[in-house]
Amino acid sequence: MNVSRNFILAGALYLLIGISFGIHMGASGDHTMAPLHAHINLLGFTLMTVFGVLYRVFPETGHSSLARAHFWLHLGGTIVLLVMLYLMFAGRIAEEAMFPIAPIAEIAIFVGIALYAYNILKNLK
Ligand code: HEM
């Protein structure tokens, strides 16, 4: 699996979705989805693109099972968290219904980033 390419590709897809929300907010004047828009762009596009570029520039970190685990944890965690945030801001689920799935998704993202940090510590020359 090419972790760097997958991160950059997933980031590009998130950016398409994120700016679509931004354009819709700008056009409609309804900014309810601003935090969702921000986190699709930041957790999705920005972080994933940074990870993808770093794993490409420093292949000793990208060719590691830590990087593969990081990718799946970040992708899975962000999809679940962002879908749940969408449902909450759209008024389809109550804030209380975010528990326990959203915290689990946040922990998945956190564990992925802990693996990323450990990978840098262990493998970055
Ligand atoms: C076509 C591109 C974009 C459009 C039309 C757009 C539009 C918007 C709009 C209308 C808001 C709400 C402002 C408010 O309520 O005060 C907003 C907020 C925000 N946007 Fe964008 N945006 C775009 C791209 C991006 C990108 C690429 C990023 C990050 C990489 C980003 C990050 C943010 C952040 C951090 C906020 C603040 C959210 C908050 O305060 O909760 N936006 N954007």
Ligand code: HEM
């Ligand atoms: C699991 C990861 C994350 C969680 C759970 C999280 C959670 C939150 C929460 C609860 C807010 C306040 C929202 C509100 O007031 O309506 C917020 C705001 C924000 N977060 Fe995150 N965040 C995460 C990751 C990130 C990352 C990675 C970035 C940047 C790369 C980021 C940038 C921001 C920005 C710019 C704001 C808006 C601040 C403002 O408008 O006052 N967040 N986040």
